[in-house]
Amino acid sequence: MITLKQVESWLIETNRILQEKKAYLTQLDQAIGDGDHGINLARGFQEVAKNLSDQSAPDIGALLKNVAMTLLSKVGGASGPLYGTAFLKMSTALKDKVEAAPEEFARALAEAADGIQMRGKARVGDKTMLDVWKPVADLAVQQGDRLSWEALLQCSLKQMESTRNLEAKKGRAAYLGRRSVGHLDPGAVSSHYLFEALSGTMTREETAG
Amino acid sequence: MITLKQVESWLIETNRILQEKKAYLTQLDQAIGDGDHGINLARGFQEVAKNLSDQSAPDIGALLKNVAMTLLSKVGGASGPLYGTAFLKMSTALKDKVEAAPEEFARALAEAADGIQMRGKARVGDKTMLDVWKPVADLAVQQGDRLSWEALLQCSLKQMESTRNLEAKKGRAAYLGRRSVGHLDPGAVSSHYLFEALSGTMTREETAG
Amino acid sequence: MKKLINSPEQVVRDMLDGMVAAHPHLKNLPGTQVIVRADAPVSGKVGLVSGGGSGHEPAHAGYVGKGMLDAAVAGEVFTSPTPDQVLEAIKAVDSGNGVLLIIKNYTGDVMNFEMAAELAEAEGIRVAKVVVNDDVAVENSTYTTGRRGIAGTVFVHKIAGALASRGASLEQVEEVANKVIRQVRSMGMALTPCIVPAAGTPGFQLGEDEIEIGLGIHGEPGVYRSKLMTAEETARTLLERILEDLPLSSGEKAAVMINGLGATPLMELYIVNKTVSELLKERGIAVHRTFVGPYMTSLEMAGCSLTLLKLDEELTDLLDAPARTAAWNQ
Amino acid sequence: MKKLINSPEQVVRDMLDGMVAAHPHLKNLPGTQVIVRADAPVSGKVGLVSGGGSGHEPAHAGYVGKGMLDAAVAGEVFTSPTPDQVLEAIKAVDSGNGVLLIIKNYTGDVMNFEMAAELAEAEGIRVAKVVVNDDVAVENSTYTTGRRGIAGTVFVHKIAGALASRGASLEQVEEVANKVIRQVRSMGMALTPCIVPAAGTPGFQLGEDEIEIGLGIHGEPGVYRSKLMTAEETARTLLERILEDLPLSSGEKAAVMINGLGATPLMELYIVNKTVSELLKERGIAVHRTFVGPYMTSLEMAGCSLTLLKLDEELTDLLDAPARTAAWNQ
Numbered sequence A, B: 001m002i003t004l005k006q007v008e009s010w011l012i013e014t015n016r017i018l019q020e021k022k023a024y025l026t027q028l029d030q031a032i033g034d035g036d037h038g039i040n041l042a043r044g045f046q047e048v049a050k051n052l053s054d055q056s057a058p059d060i061g062a063l064l065k066n067v068a069m070t071l072l073s074k075v076g077g078a079s080g081p082l083y084g085t086a087f088l089k090m091s092t093a094l095k096d097k098v099e100a101a102p103e104e105f106a107r108a109l110a111e112a113a114d115g116i117q118m119r120g121k122a123r124v125g126d127k128t129m130l131d132v133w134k135p136v137a138d139l140a141v142q143q144g145d146r147l148s149w150e151a152l153l154q155c156s157l158k159q160m161e162s163t164r165n166l167e168a169k170k171g172r173a174a175y176l177g178r179r180s181v182g183h184l185d186p187g188a189v190s191s192h193y194l195f196e197a198l199s200g201t202m203t204r205e206e207t208a209g
Numbered sequence C, D: 001m002k003k004l005i006n007s008p009e010q011v012v013r014d015m016l017d018g019m020v021a022a023h024p025h026l027k028n029l030p031g032t033q034v035i036v037r038a039d040a041p042v043s044g045k046v047g048l049v050s051g052g053g054s055g056h057e058p059a060h061a062g063y064v065g066k067g068m069l070d071a072a073v074a075g076e077v078f079t080s081p082t083p084d085q086v087l088e089a090i091k092a093v094d095s096g097n098g099v100l101l102i103i104k105n106y107t108g109d110v111m112n113f114e115m116a117a118e119l120a121e122a123e124g125i126r127v128a129k130v131v132v133n134d135d136v137a138v139e140n141s142t143y144t145t146g147r148r149g150i151a152g153t154v155f156v157h158k159i160a161g162a163l164a165s166r167g168a169s170l171e172q173v174e175e176v177a178n179k180v181i182r183q184v185r186s187m188g189m190a191l192t193p194c195i196v197p198a199a200g201t202p203g204f205q206l207g208e209d210e211i212e213i214g215l216g217i218h219g220e221p222g223v224y225r226s227k228l229m230t231a232e233e234t235a236r237t238l239l240e241r242i243l244e245d246l247p248l249s250s251g252e253k254a255a256v257m258i259n260g261l262g263a264t265p266l267m268e269l270y271i272v273n274k275t276v277s278e279l280l281k282e283r284g285i286a287v288h289r290t291f292v293g294p295y296m297t298s299l300e301m302a303g304c305s306l307t308l309l310k311l312d313e314e315l316t317d318l319l320d321a322p323a324r325t326a327a328w329n330q
């Protein structure tokens, strides 16, 4: 089972990685975007982490709803509404849960990926964060209660890498056309950090527990 | 005697030197002014040279009057009215002359120097072109009919050099206060070129003649 | 990074404070990055809200005032503002006649403004949206993000604002805004990149003799790189691309904007206009008015954009109507 | 040197062409670098002529129009215009009521305009001259050149222009111009140098963390060099120096100008204004109006100047009077 505590740890770990990778994400966004992706996410998740330590939520759904609202009001840009929508969809899927079975959590991820697709109207292969979210969520759903965090991490990494050779069709990088090829998509990279944090947190806690 | 032809040669030689030194004069003006002195004078004397080849004047006075009017309408900045006034005063002093005795020419230079002083209200030692004009003209007047072009050249050179260690009191360099010390005054340098051309022309013509 | 700022994190906050201090006709909604007309909501009038990332000053708060916008929402530098901020703006300017959102076509702007519109409608406010996409440098296709909104947006503010201030309905104001959007085209070029304060380094590098053609206003690279050109060649390149997309025949009338990207002085913009005006004259296109200056900038980027707006009688009349804002006064 | 130009020799000519093409209320006197109101001479009105080197756009042609100047004479870049050009301007705007020359205090400007005045008087035109010297960075002394004229000049244009357009006499217009000159002070600073097109290289070099304080508008170095400061420290430095020279007591009223030198974006100017407005408030000085933008530039130099004009009732009224020019509309 995935506990409220673990979800909290996941978010704190995500924030830690994003703060560390802020400049790198910004560099990636400078290459094919407008150079604010790292700054935007670092600002948003900083606030998420701060709120986590200030107030405690009764269940996973409530916690993720707070996260969604914070991201919506603090990130801005394209990634704000996309991440905000993702967490909003997850919060609905995990409403009132104090702990979630792996297959429930997987379905929440799938809802999140669909939310991103609905909001951003991108398809897999358009060189966006969806290129990570959708395959990772699909894998998680497919594995169901035999969910392997390690497999999920590998999938996320592979998908992130796959954006390098794509031509962007959505988001700011699309303006560059062919010139976007050869660069990782910043949103795909930040999404991968989210899954890296998830996998890391869950693995650690499993080992520890 | 100084002939109309020699005066023409002097001006053509002045233009040649100024075109050659355009960038250097501009550099000097960048250091303690606004970086246009070489450009201004090159533009003005270019036009002087062009007019000389287009039309011929009946006498030295008329020739110098044309030069004055050209400089006044083509140079601009501080040096335009100053050089313009200098040549206007010389033209009046040499009115109707087809040739001038050395002492007449010396008096014309003195008139020119006074004109610069009247127009610019500077004194010798203020780090301006007057630092060259005034002593050179004084020397010429003092030598009278035994005027030595070589002595005049040496005086001009020495006076030009003297501006390096002065603090500017007039013109744009005055805004720099103490920071103007250590740089040659661009107008003093361009004035020196005028006298270098004069001395060169006269010496050459004397030797040749 | 050499900027007259206090700290990279504070630039938007400080700028908004300095702006309302300078312009008494503006106020800042407390606790937000929203600038509204001091007399908002104006009763009987459709409210006009625009905004986007900061760094494009005077856009958009410089266009808030009589005859143009009612509110501008300022995001972080080059980052679309968030839905809650846009919602505050909508609420502050709605006088019961509905609110038009003028959105530049960027994924982030569109999504954030859309979410705000949904929230406002949930609160019972009528909201319409128009999306400006004047940048012909970008391929237009329904499969991609489509064209960006750049300097042409200011003409939308002006003309929709003029109609709104005459008491037109939300539908009418939306319609005229869409008409402007159909008839306006722009294209930009840059001589130097710009530096997002919080990033501290330029978005791209350009050699001493290189320029970017088809550049946006968010420091993103252009569509292609070229050797430094004369002002004449630059003007010709931008104009020809625009006229390919917005055919203007001899005898037709246009408004022209030569927009500075932030660090390009007026002298250079006027030099560009010399060629633009000559080329339009050659083609028999009548220039009704020409706007030269920094209207939609990109921090301290050097470069310019050219905008052409095809005018008919209605648009001409609204373009010439009075306006009292920080950056557009007539 | 990266500029949107055609050739260094042509910048002034091209700019003037682009300017009259953009602004139908302006015309270029054939064969000159003089821009005059299209309706000059305005009968019954004192003519106002200003000008100077180019590179300060919108100064001065941007201030030609109803309520401000009648003509502006453009010299080469940073080079005072010549007497013959100024004479043409004077003749074009004199309606028999005399002409006021508004001269910035630079040796070259003063001498060239003086010679033009002498020539005009010889032709029977009444001419008065005022010399603006608002730059407090420079030591004022009768033994030296005295203070420079910088952005404060624009207030002289505005206020003298307003009085002239009310039909005042040459003496009255001269008097009010001199009153503005007595009550206006400015000081500038630069983050980067600028490049005179024909020179091709910057006038001075600045390190990545260096700025020049007390800078003029001709690319000349400042009075001292300092480490890069925050906008707040910059505003404080400029303001304190100005207030030392122009004591303003609590309860007194001023107009403020935060002038951009060419490459500094509005965002930064507004950030400077935040501090300026706060400091003036602390001292109880009432800010009647604040002007933020590029009013008197120095090519593509980055930096700003601060100008304070002490206002009484007369100056307030004239400052607020209508004006229709390219760069000042109200």
Ligand SMILES: Nc1ncnc2c1ncn2[C@@H]1O[C@H](COP(=O)(O)OP(=O)(O)O)[C@@H](O)[C@H]1O
Pocket: A029, A033, A034, A035, A036, A037, A038, A040, A041, A076, A077, A078, A079, A080, A082, A116, A119, A120, A121, A122, A127, A128, A129, A130, A170, A171, A172, A185, A186, A187, A188, C078, C079, C080, C107, C108, C109
């Ligand atoms: N339509 C879209 N669908 C999904 N993801 C998108 C879309 N548009 C942009 N993105 C993602 O957002 C990232 C950029 O985020 P960010 O830099 O914060 O916003 P902005 O582009 O507004 O500056 C991209 O790298 C991409 O992954």
Ligand SMILES: Nc1ncnc2c1ncn2[C@@H]1O[C@H](COP(=O)(O)OP(=O)(O)O)[C@@H](O)[C@H]1O
Pocket: B029, B033, B034, B035, B036, B037, B040, B041, B076, B077, B078, B079, B080, B082, B116, B119, B120, B121, B122, B127, B128, B129, B130, B170, B171, B172, B185, B186, B187, B188, D078, D079, D080, D107, D108, D109
């Ligand atoms: N009051 C003055 N009297 C004499 N010479 C002067 C005076 N002011 C300036 N000058 C001379 O003019 C030169 C500068 O000329 P220039 O660069 O063409 O004009 P500007 O200073 O207007 O740019 C100075 O180097 C100095 O020699």
Ligand SMILES: [Mg+2]
Pocket: A029, A033, A034, A035, A036, A037, A077, A172
């Ligand atoms: Mg971005």
Ligand SMILES: [Mg+2]
Pocket: B029, B033, B034, B035, B036, B037, B077, B172
């Ligand atoms: Mg000079």
Ligand SMILES: [Mg+2]
Pocket: A034, A036, A077, A078, C053, C077, C078, C079, C080, C108
């Ligand atoms: Mg962004």
Ligand SMILES: [Mg+2]
Pocket: B034, B036, B077, B078, D053, D077, D078, D079, D080, D108
């Ligand atoms: Mg000069």
